Amino acid sequence: xxxxxxxxxxSTDPTASTDSAASTETRAARExxxxxxxxxxxxxxxxxxxxxxxxxxxxTAWGDAAPRYLNLGIxxxxxxxxxxxxxxxxxxxxxxxxxxxxxxxxxxxVKLDIAWNNLPVRIVATHGxxxxxxxxxxxxxxxxxGVMRMLPNMTVLVPADGPATETLVRSCAELPGPVYLRLGRxxxxxxxxxxxxxxxxxxxxxxxxxxxxxxxxxxHPVLTAVGTAEELARTGIDxxxxxxxxxxxxxxxxxxxxxxxxxxxxxxxxxxxxxxxGSAVAEVVADLGVACPVRxxxxxxxxxxxxxxxxxxxxxxxxxxxxxxxxxxxxxx
Numbered sequence: 001x002x003x004x005x006x007x008x009x010x011s012t013d014p015t016a017s018t019d020s021a022a023s024t025e026t027r028a029a030r031e032x033x034x035x036x037x038x039x040x041x042x043x044x045x046x047x048x049x050x051x052x053x054x055x056x057x058x059x060t061a062w063g064d065a066a067p068r069y070l071n072l073g074i075x076x077x078x079x080x081x082x083x084x085x086x087x088x089x090x091x092x093x094x095x096x097x098x099x100x101x102x103x104x105x106x107x108x109x110v111k112l113d114i115a116w117n118n119l120p121v122r123i124v125a126t127h128g129x130x131x132x133x134x135x136x137x138x139x140x141x142x143x144x145x146g147v148m149r150m151l152p153n154m155t156v157l158v159p160a161d162g163p164a165t166e167t168l169v170r171s172c173a174e175l176p177g178p179v180y181l182r183l184g185r186x187x188x189x190x191x192x193x194x195x196x197x198x199x200x201x202x203x204x205x206x207x208x209x210x211x212x213x214x215x216x217x218x219x220h221p222v223l224t225a226v227g228t229a230e231e232l233a234r235t236g237i238d239x240x241x242x243x244x245x246x247x248x249x250x251x252x253x254x255x256x257x258x259x260x261x262x263x264x265x266x267x268x269x270x271x272x273x274x275x276x277x278g279s280a281v282a283e284v285v286a287d288l289g290v291a292c293p294v295r296x297x298x299x300x301x302x303x304x305x306x307x308x309x310x311x312x313x314x315x316x317x318x319x320x321x322x323x324x325x326x327x328x329x330x331x332x333x
Contacts, residue, residue: 146275
């Protein structure tokens with residue numbers, strides 16, 4: 001097995017876009033989540049919403065469910081402790097905060113209060129990856145998937161668009177243990193209609209192919225994978241694409257099929273190369289003992305310095321169609 005990290009393809013164009021699979025932007029996933037949650041709270045009194053002053057929810061949105069919306073302020077560790085207590089008392093808390101604060105600042109409480117007790121707390125983390133790029137490196141979340149997938153009992157979900165967000169929010173509301181749901185900040189295009197339905201624990205097949213398999217997670221990486229696969233098809237390269245919206249539990253069967261039926265795997269993610277989707281896929285391939293190269297398109301082992309727009313930072317840090325194409329061609333050389 002070969003594991004290679006993509007070197008950043010630096011772009012100085014602040015308008016650089018990875019959105020090659022769709023042309024129109026729709027509502028942000030966090031807004032879709034908000035609207036679904038308001039509906040869920042109106043239907044089930046077990047559900048409560050704990051906020052960390054994110055500004056996502058207005059005082060007029062809740063109606064009869066208003067008493068079950070609690071804004072605890074910018075105190076993320078306390079937020080997780082309160083959520084654990086409510087969950088232990090029979091409630092199903094949805095906790096809202098930024099991804100970097102959920103995965104680092106509040107990690108001890110997530111680990112010991114929530115995961116260790118296997119409590120049904122839904123941690124909904126916005127501003128995942130580089131989507132808070134306008135706030136600088138302190139607000140980048142490039143470690144959260146690795147951190148959360150290492151915690152026992154934790155389900156880790158990364159929807160690729162608004163419809164998938166709605167499906168996964170509704171589905172995870174009924175899961176017995178803790179959930180980490182990673183969302184971005186701004187609106188991204190919906191995937192093309194007609195794809196397989198999104199189901200927790202099962203990879204969504206977006207394209208079939210026989211040469212190389214692209215496995216991606218998150219809105220921009222998935223759109224990049226689909227768009228790049230379509231471009232490569234025009235040159236005679238047949239590429240399969242899997243949307244791995246569930247990072248844990250990972251769809252091992254889909255990875256086994258990719259490793260045995262195509263000539264290599266390229267993972268695409270908005271995360272540091274260490275610990276994220278690429279690492280998880282490489283672990284499965286290593287367990288198989290098959291000679292399948294795994295190459296990772298991810299942020300290199302350094303802080304993504306500077307501020308800027310989301311797409312600009314993605315391109316600057318190597319999350320691009322050019323990086324995917326380069327790895328596919330190397331695998332087939």
